[in-house]
Amino acid sequence: MSNVRSLRRTGKPPRPYLHVPEPKARPGEPADFSTLAIPEAGRQARPAVDASARELRPFAEDLIRVMDGEGRAVGPWDPKLDADTLRRGLRVMMLTRAYDDRMYRAQRQGKTSFYMKCTGEEAVASAQAMALNRADMLFPTYRQQGLLIARDWPLVDMMNQVYSNTQDRLKGRQMPVFYSSAEAGFFSISGNLATQYSQAVGWAMAAAIKGDSRIAAAWIGEGATAEGDFHHALTFASVYRAPVILNVVNNQWAISSFQGIAGGEATTFASRAIGFGIPALRVDGNDFLAVYAVTQWAAERARTHVGPTLIELFTYRAAPHSTSDDPSKYRPAEEARQWPLGDPIARLKQHLISLGQWSEERHVQLESELIEEVRAAGRQAESYGTLDKGPHHSAKTMFEDVFKDMPWNLRRQRQESGV
Amino acid sequence: MPAMTMIQALNSAMDIMLARDPNVVVLGEDVGYFGGVFRCTDGLQKKHGRHRVFDTPIAEAGILGAAVGMSVYGLRPVAEIQFADYIYPAADQLISEAARLRYRSGGEFTAPLTVRAPCGGGIYGGQTHSQSPEGIFTHVCGLKTVIPSNPYDAKGLLISAIEDDDPVIFFEPKRLYNGPFDGHHDKPTLPWAKHPQGEVPADYYTVPLGKAAIARPGSAATVIAYGAMVHVALAAVEESGIDAEVIDLRTLIPVDIDAIVASVEKTGRCVIVHEATRTSGFGAELSALVQEHCFYHLEAPIERVTGYDTPYPHALEWDYFPGPARVTEALRRVTEAM
Ligand SMILES: Cc1ncc(C[n+]2csc(CCOP(=O)(O)OP(=O)(O)O)c2C)c(N)n1
Numbered sequence: 001m002s003n004v005r006s007l008r009r010t011g012k013p014p015r016p017y018l019h020v021p022e023p024k025a026r027p028g029e030p031a032d033f034s035t036l037a038i039p040e041a042g043r044q045a046r047p048a049v050d051a052s053a054r055e056l057r058p059f060a061e062d063l064i065r066v067m068d069g070e071g072r073a074v075g076p077w078d079p080k081l082d083a084d085t086l087r088r089g090l091r092v093m094m095l096t097r098a099y100d101d102r103m104y105r106a107q108r109q110g111k112t113s114f115y116m117k118c119t120g121e122e123a124v125a126s127a128q129a130m131a132l133n134r135a136d137m138l139f140p141t142y143r144q145q146g147l148l149i150a151r152d153w154p155l156v157d158m159m160n161q162v163y164s165n166t167q168d169r170l171k172g173r174q175m176p177v178f179y180s181s182a183e184a185g186f187f188s189i190s191g192n193l194a195t196q197y198s199q200a201v202g203w204a205m206a207a208a209i210k211g212d213s214r215i216a217a218a219w220i221g222e223g224a225t226a227e228g229d230f231h232h233a234l235t236f237a238s239v240y241r242a243p244v245i246l247n248v249v250n251n252q253w254a255i256s257s258f259q260g261i262a263g264g265e266a267t268t269f270a271s272r273a274i275g276f277g278i279p280a281l282r283v284d285g286n287d288f289l290a291v292y293a294v295t296q297w298a299a300e301r302a303r304t305h306v307g308p309t310l311i312e313l314f315t316y317r318a319a320p321h322s323t324s325d326d327p328s329k330y331r332p333a334e335e336a337r338q339w340p341l342g343d344p345i346a347r348l349k350q351h352l353i354s355l356g357q358w359s360e361e362r363h364v365q366l367e368s369e370l371i372e373e374v375r376a377a378g379r380q381a382e383s384y385g386t387l388d389k390g391p392h393h394s395a396k397t398m399f400e401d402v403f404k405d406m407p408w409n410l411r412r413q414r415q416e417s418g419v
Numbered sequence: 420m421p422a423m424t425m426i427q428a429l430n431s432a433m434d435i436m437l438a439r440d441p442n443v444v445v446l447g448e449d450v451g452y453f454g455g456v457f458r459c460t461d462g463l464q465k466k467h468g469r470h471r472v473f474d475t476p477i478a479e480a481g482i483l484g485a486a487v488g489m490s491v492y493g494l495r496p497v498a499e500i501q502f503a504d505y506i507y508p509a510a511d512q513l514i515s516e517a518a519r520l521r522y523r524s525g526g527e528f529t530a531p532l533t534v535r536a537p538c539g540g541g542i543y544g545g546q547t548h549s550q551s552p553e554g555i556f557t558h559v560c561g562l563k564t565v566i567p568s569n570p571y572d573a574k575g576l577l578i579s580a581i582e583d584d585d586p587v588i589f590f591e592p593k594r595l596y597n598g599p600f601d602g603h604h605d606k607p608t609l610p611w612a613k614h615p616q617g618e619v620p621a622d623y624y625t626v627p628l629g630k631a632a633i634a635r636p637g638s639a640a641t642v643i644a645y646g647a648m649v650h651v652a653l654a655a656v657e658e659s660g661i662d663a664e665v666i667d668l669r670t671l672i673p674v675d676i677d678a679i680v681a682s683v684e685k686t687g688r689c690v691i692v693h694e695a696t697r698t699s700g701f702g703a704e705l706s707a708l709v710q711e712h713c714f715y716h717l718e719a720p721i722e723r724v725t726g727y728d729t730p731y732p733h734a735l736e737w738d739y740f741p742g743p744a745r746v747t748e749a750l751r752r753v754t755e756a757m
Pocket residue numbers: 141143191192193220221222223224225249251253254255317321448477479501505508
């Protein structure tokens with residue numbers, strides 16, 4: 001009972017107590033999404049990118065949606081993509097899922113130490129990478145492998161990293177999925193949450209200093225928005241009107257903590273931006289078209305020097321947090337399947353079919369083609385080694401890249417190690 | 420006596436203290452309903468209530484800032500930092516605030532909090548799930564630093580840490596959670612149930628802070644170690660046949676100088692072992708202390724066996740880890756020196 005109600009009823013304030021948020025349902029209970037407010041698709045206005053802060057404010061609480069229940073694109077946010085682009089989006093999402101499935105299994109087979117899937121969240125990275133320019137700089141988390149896939153980065157190279165094998169460009173130093181690719185404009189993933197967020201703002205400030213038209217985009221999980229770096233990023237982005245897109249992927253869970261523990265009970269994550277004077281859009285993160293459209297909008301704002309945008313991508317982490325996690329210990333098993341915003345791949349597929357640009361048969365065929373593509377890449381990567389069986393980079397490489405030039409102590413330690 | 424893993428022993432310590440002292444609270448990322456990613460707080464929320472054992476936002480600076488505030492109120496917070504590698508965002512609250520509060524307020528305000536954090540490598544955690552940052556915190560005045568090497572000590576030391584009136588940072592070698600790992604990664608690790616130090620009383624007891632233990636008596640040399648390296652050192656002693664004494668420091672700050680001096684004066688030879696990187700590590704402090712206190716008893720240069728001065732690599736983890744072979748070599752060098 002709320003304090004106010006109790007006060008009214010009894011005339012006495014209740015004993016103070018600590019409020020600790022709890023999700024609606026725990027294991028053994030039915031999934032409960034009854035309080036989720038999901039507005040109808042197509043209802044949200046599409047403001048000008050230079051609209052006033054006051055005009056943009058309601059978007060932080062709304063949910064921009066384009067695809068309706070029948071898979072039709074409706075309303076002003078429809079990005080009106082041609083069929084080839086739509087099919088490419090579908091392909092990127094499906095390839096990401098096929099890749100995840102194989103690498104997850106590879107970990108289970110002992111070929112590597114760890115893996116993280118983005119199942120159910122594929123629209124985020126796929127649509128956003130496609131809506132940005134290839135030269136824009138990406139500061140992702142570990143759950144945006146789809147960015148690399150959307151930028152046509154070779155799967156074999158990603159697998160080499162996951163296997164820490166002889167062809168791993170990171171020389172086996174990083175845990176699986178902590179990719180890095182300067183060539184793909186994909187910043188080196190850190191294990192320390194949130195650090196990339198203020199770095200992305202710094203990169204964008206540098207681009208502005210240099211009169212460069214490229215922009216930066218950063219991603220963060222809703223859980224990690226509690227870190228100081230999130231707030232530093234928003235402050236700096238606001239002060240310098242940095243050409244950056246700040247994405248919050250609200251997949252409802254941060255390992256075992258539901259989004260209420262990150263502060264999602266009282267307000268939306270998008271609303272965080274308002275206090276910093278940054279406009280925010282909240283979007284159905286499983287709606288490829290809506291994600292594409294809001295990213296385009298935010299990119300235009302950044303590129304035309306209007307300023308930064310925060311995007312909250314409302315989605316659901318259908319997979320376990322990682323191969324080390326067991327979600328059946330903290331959330332109902334049914335939750336993922338009952339997520340009211342559905343599955344991003346199924347929804348884009350339905351859209352394409354409703355346009356007469358896709359069919360069940362083509363879908364099944366593409367699925368098996370992609371599985372074969374991933375399998376072939378897997379065979380090639382495994383020929384360069386796996387974590388369990390090797391080969392790896394030689395132990396000598398361990399002492400390299402600590403500094404540009406190796407100081408005496410490291411040279412001595414390398415010698416003593418006998419490698 | 421029940422057999423406990425280190426996880427169960429730590430859980431038991433918190434359980435007992437939550438029951439004994441209404442001012443004890445347990446907080447951290449995923450520690451509530453789920454019971455922690457390493458299961459150390461399993462069942463505690465259910466038993467003691469959500470207002471005593473609860474999840475926090477992912478904000479280490481927030482966790483320790485709040486813990487300082489709670490302890491100023493009079494609580495005894497036990498805060499978990501999910502991995503020692505993630506303690507850096509909280510460095511300011513720990514170093515500038517918790518550690519110096521007693522001093523700067525003339526004893527008016529204190530921060531009797533405990534920070535628990537799993538440390539060390541050996542789980543293919545790469546550079547952000549393997550670090551041993553104790554040397555950063557031993558350099559801070561006003562912080563006690565504890566690292567247990569077995570379930571019995573872990574429980575008794577954690578209870579002492581919670582009862583201590585100063586802030587304590589309590590590093591848990593995660594590779595020891597389930598057994599006395601001795602660096603032989605290619606062999607199965609004995610479970611704690613088969614090890615005498617896995618026998619842990621179910622009830623309250625303490626192991627005092629600031630007191631080292633002799634893990635193995637000996638006369639040919641002294642090995643000073645703590646955490647997982649105690650078991651590595653014991654393996655090296657056994658494999659080398661060198662009759663070395665192995666000191667398990669248990670508490671780094673305040674360090675048990677008497678135990679160190681007594682042993683080195685007896686053996687005249689000293690090997691210092693830690694998993695953390697070498698340069699400016701706690702081993703440097705130990706080496707200086709031995710030199711200052713035992714110079715005229717030393718018969719060989721002091722040796723340090725440590726992690727290399729590089730980040731912890733993922734695939735090459737076992738090339739990095741200072742295993743028994745490296746300790747054995749150092750023991751040979753100090754005992755063969757004239
Ligand atoms: C500074 C820091 N603290 C804690 C962790 C441990 N950790 C890794 S992922 C994670 C949950 C992150 O959740 P969220 O930000 O929502 O991202 P998601 O995994 O849902 O994509 C935690 C607590 C970490 N990696 N870094």
